[in-house]
Amino acid sequence: EVQLVESGGALVQPGRSLRLSCAASGFIFDDYAMHWVRQGPGKGLEWVSGISWNSGSIGYADSVKGRFTISRDNAKNSLYLQLSSLRPEDTALYYCAKDSLMEPRAVFDSWGQGTLVTVSS
Amino acid sequence: QSALTQPASVSGSPGQSITISCTGTSSDIGSYNLVSWYQQHPGKAPKLKIYEDSKRPSGLSNRFSGSKSGNTASLTISGLQAEDEADYYCCSYAGSSTSLFGGGTKLTVL
Numbered sequence: 001e002v003q004l005v006e007s008g009g010a011l012v013q014p015g016r017s018l019r020l021s022c023a024a025s026g027f028i029f030d031d032y033a034m035h036w037v038r039q040g041p042g043k044g045l046e047w048v049s050g051i052s053w054n055s056g057s058i059g060y061a062d063s064v065k066g067r068f069t070i071s072r073d074n075a076k077n078s079l080y081l082q083l084s085s086l087r088p089e090d091t092a093l094y095y096c097a098k099d100s101l102m103e104p105r106a107v108f109d110s111w112g113q114g115t116l117v118t119v120s121s
Numbered sequence: 122q123s124a125l126t127q128p129a130s131v132s133g134s135p136g137q138s139i140t141i142s143c144t145g146t147s148s149d150i151g152s153y154n155l156v157s158w159y160q161q162h163p164g165k166a167p168k169l170k171i172y173e174d175s176k177r178p179s180g181l182s183n184r185f186s187g188s189k190s191g192n193t194a195s196l197t198i199s200g201l202q203a204e205d206e207a208d209y210y211c212c213s214y215a216g217s218s219t220s221l222f223g224g225g226t227k228l229t230v231l
Contacts, residue, residue: 035220044208044210044222044223044225045161045212045225047221050218050219051218057218059217059219060219061219095166095167100172103218104220105153105155106157106214107155107157107169108157108159108212109172109178114166
């Protein structure tokens, strides 16, 4: 059974940084692309970033480009998201999602339960 | 990157069929056979219902079907059931390893 467990969410002040992690199990991690998707309070889903199986292809939403960095460690079956220069509008539940393909192609077939990031002074 | 356009809400009675539309552009929906649909119940993680425009994950109900014409994709749910009441989101690959979601549609089963 595929399991994705996010961690690292916290209450942080605007301008500060945070690192989210996603521990994956139940599948061959380095065979699939991975993504971060967020959902603000009472809002819809927003794709944040995706990374291919070998980190060779990476994409970001315009809203986070230059501030967030996605990475993965296939030896540790883990996905990461480094959040910098945080803004109040980054407040959201951040989901880790598995793609069904090796390249990030927006087919999210498994999701974690999310980790909450709150940006406030 | 602009979000895909979905109706804010749709409704239907048990047993009826409903269709949710998702409109994008020639740079996303119109360029790739990579539209997917997700169902989200309150407080829960989203669940994949349709991928690659019209394919169903194995084991999922055939009451859910997807289609696409030009820059618009559609999700049809037939034989509506109370448990189908949820939020539905479309998503499309948009090139250069990026993706776009729609704003979401709230389905009410009357």
